[in-house]
Amino acid sequence: MSVKNYQLEQNESYALIEWLGEDLVQTNAEDLELAVRLLFKKEYTNMILNIAKIQQLDGFGVSAIRKATKICTNELGLFVIVCKLDDVVDRLDQAKIENLTIMNTVQEGVDAIYLNDLENDFEDESDANTDEYGIDGSDYGDDY
Numbered sequence: 001m002s003v004k005n006y007q008l009e010q011n012e013s014y015a016l017i018e019w020l021g022e023d024l025v026q027t028n029a030e031d032l033e034l035a036v037r038l039l040f041k042k043e044y045t046n047m048i049l050n051i052a053k054i055q056q057l058d059g060f061g062v063s064a065i066r067k068a069t070k071i072c073t074n075e076l077g078l079f080v081i082v083c084k085l086d087d088v089v090d091r092l093d094q095a096k097i098e099n100l101t102i103m104n105t106v107q108e109g110v111d112a113i114y115l116n117d118l119e120n121d122f123e124d125e126s127d128a129n130t131d132e133y134g135i136d137g138s139d140y141g142d143d144y
Contacts, residue, residue, distance in 0.1 A: 005031045008039070014046035014113045015039045016106065024054050024061030032064040036071060045077025046117070048109040057088050062095045073099040078116045080109035 005028045009016040017035050021028060032049070039047055047068065051057075065081065072079035080101045083089055089102055103109045 006035055008035065010039070010042070010044070013117065014048060014110065015042075015044045017047060017049045019049060019051045019054060022054055023056035023058075024051060024064070025056055025058040026060040029058075029060035029064040032061070033067060036064075036068040040071055045072050045075040046079075046113045047072055047077070048080045048082060048106060048113070050082040050106055050109075051088065052082055052084060054083070054088060055085070057091050062091065062097070065092065065100070066095065066097045069097055069100055076116075076120050078113050080112055082106050082109050 005019065005021045007018040007020060009018065017032070017039075019032070024032065036047065049065070049068070065079075069079040078101055079099075080103055081092065082103050082105060083092075084104050092100060092102060101109075101112055103112060
């Protein structure tokens with residue numbers, strides 16, 4: 001029988017993956033990938049991974065985080081890591097994961113997700129105001 005390494009909390013805008021173990025390494029990194037895939041199948045593109053309790057992160061853990069980040073950002077979502085431990089943050093920084101977002105608290109992660117969603121909504125509206133030649137129709141006054 002395997003021990004579950006995480007708890008999931010899901011709401012309308014995002015899912016929170018609360019990592020329960022003290023490490024994210026070869027022996028359990030696959031659990032993170034499974035959790036992310038499960039959430040993605042449920043159409044979550046915004047996820048927060050709280051790894052505030054972990055002491056150790058190896059290449060397998062970094063790889064799982066890299067995959068999760070890519071899955072979310074490909075769908076214009078955000079994958080946020082919550083971690084305060086300098087050694088773990090340094091390890092993630094050294095991995096140079098594209099579009100990686102690291103925050104100190106879950107609440108900061110939630111705020112980052114809402115901000116990202118607002119930016120995406122704003123970009124969608126900007127695209128809708130642009131005609132086929134790239135001209136923004138919202139700038140024309142009644143004279144035109």
